[in-house]
Amino acid sequence: MKAFMFPGQGAQRIGMGAELFAAFPELVQQADQVLGYSVAQLCLEGPLERLTQTEFTQPALFVVNSLAYLQRIAQGPRPDFLLGHSVSEYVALFAAGVVDFETGLSLVRRRGELMAQARGGGMAAVLGLDEEQVRQVLEQHGLRDVFAANFNTPRQIVLSGRREAVAAAEPLFMAAGASYFKLLQVSGAFHTPFMAAARDAFASFVAGISFAPPGIPVIANVTARPHEPASIRARMVEQITAPVRWAESLRYLLAQGLAVVDFDEIGPQGMAVVKPMVMRTLNEAGPLDPAQLAAEAAAREQEAAAAKAAPASAGEAGESLSPGATPGAGGFHASRLGDAEFRRRFGLSHAYLAGGMYQGVASVELVVSLARAGLMGFFGVGGLDLETVENAIVRIQEEIPPGAPYGVNFIAHTLHPEREEQLAELLLIHGVRTIEASAFMEVTSALVRYRAKGLVRGPDGRVEVRNRIIAKVSRPDLGAQFFSPAPRRLVDKLLAAGAISPEEAELLAAVPMADALCMEADSGGHTDQRMPFALIPAALALRDKVQGEFPGHRLHVGAAGGIGTPEAAAAAFVMGVDFIMTGSINQCTVEAGTSDLVKDMLQEMQVHDTDYAPSGDMFEMGSRVQVLKKGVFFPARAAKLASLYRQYESLEQLDAQSRRQLEERYFQRSLEAVYEEVRAGCSPAEQERLAQHPKQRMALVFRHYFRDASRWALSGEAARKVDFQIHCGPALGAFNQWVAGTELADWRQRRVDRIGLNLMQATAALLGRRFAAMQAAGD
Incomplete structure (x- = not known):
């Protein structure tokens, strides 16, 4: 069997294609029409400075490699496998019949234009270190602006990221044992998250293009496995920000056994760019484990059988949990967990x-x-x-x-709706496009106005949503409000006040209030103590029920609360959520905006070290929050204040013992002094109301303790440590147990991005192992 490989950027040279352009005049003419210039003149005459610019290099390589392929198959048989490096994956798709020549070139032209707009990026080739060693250097030195972008061979890896950060990394990699480090002449941080803007723009461009099933298997750069017909568009969009897994692609083909006997490089003559990587890959790592590939194949068959037997639903329209389509253990990969459309949209x-x-x-x-x-x-x-x-x-x-x-975050202000209006105005002024709406008991006018100001009617007549809302709720009935259009009474009120236009009012009726529900189970801070195993299925059923009402707007469901380990995340994804949201585990990180003293305390907590306490802003209504109880008196003292509030009608009625306890231990001053302080911060109208309502005066004084308890914790006031109010759920205790004995046991090594990526990667690996074990148990 034979595999054809097409080289990518870096293979260009003046004179390439000289033997091809005269042989395919119609395609060359077609290329000139698509590009708006002579591709033959560019390749044959240059200048080199132009040919090496990304927006010109990529189309030129597509044309030359595609014509070279056509010439080759005119002289002999077609290959059994196809693969192209980076931009030349489009050549492989053309060769496989997925796109025609004109469509492929149009895609490459737009891709090159978008990628050429990137500035401030840099890339460097590193030799002598494998993937794990490169990862360790990046993590050890906190290089958050540098990524592994191209895995050309197991020990030849290209870094990409912010230019200054890539250049500054050279001594770190050389000290780690690299034998070679060379900066490359590029202006963009290709194949990294820095290319997200280009990826998103490209996603819009390819949305209306059809991709045919491959007539020849094409190995995808993103997954290092053959393209699945249903996900080609998504993979090619993602390819802009995802690393090129070339070495693993070669190892996949090598693992097919002796049947694959030949790798041919098809491209500019006189150069061998990707073929030498085959022998180096064979020598440095060899083929992939055949047992892993067999497990992937079995998982694919199992998934296909399950999909064939199960009815389609809105939740199955994405790419959740697609074993066999990705290179992770058992076919799962961290970047494939959840829903592809959700990842693209956000x-x-x-x-x-x-x-x-x-x-x-x-x-x-x-x-x-x-x-x-x-x-x-x-x-x-x-x-x-x-x-x-x-x-x-x-x-x-x-x-x-x-x-x-x-x-x-957009938090509800039930008692002060004007604060919601002020925040909505601020978000609109600064063009904030995504909010997390939390603690809402109903949809409010501020949320409706924010949503309305991001609605436009597109060229095709469909309503486009620009201001996106993820509603964090803990009850399906609240979720139903957000998965419905804006309440008519609120729309009419805003319209009458001139806060929205008639067109915006009309468009609001065509879209749901939220793009996604994040179902919050038992969590830190405000919590309804819901069970995820009951909450999430109910939300998914709600989503499937109402999805048909919004054919142009995909509805999503995510999970939050209690997620601090791969096991918890895996359970959520298996239930069918499109995304996960963490909370408590991020509070004990370098970036968290709280005191080092609080982080020291959180680092030591276990799953049983939390308790429920009255909420400072809504304790009159019985609202509770989950907080740390280890080493503090806050939960007990907060409960005492709530109990006294229910028992007495005023501060003056407090019994002598309780009053003394509050003044000596809680406030460490007289209650009158506390009242005068908080009263001074009230408006004249509020002061007059307080004078007439002694119960409200008591609530105001008690609420001051809750605010101080948070302030003391955030500032790390050691003298008031026992009064710290630290919102936290048991997920952090589980996380602490998971990372015990590793460098992440110390919060000073915990960075939120590293935690997130590690958790997703470990979840993918866990799913692979568990599904493989279940399959083996059933055989």
């Missing part, structure tokens, strides 16, 4: 989000770090003033790569 490398922990605990640094890794974090606005929130948004937008994913 610009994610992985279906992984981090929730917006209050008072900036989910900090600017946390959001930026995740964005640079292609993950999404939400800045935690709860308890912060608008000026602080605005400064944070500006910083995030300045520090993340163009098009990188990020969001802002």
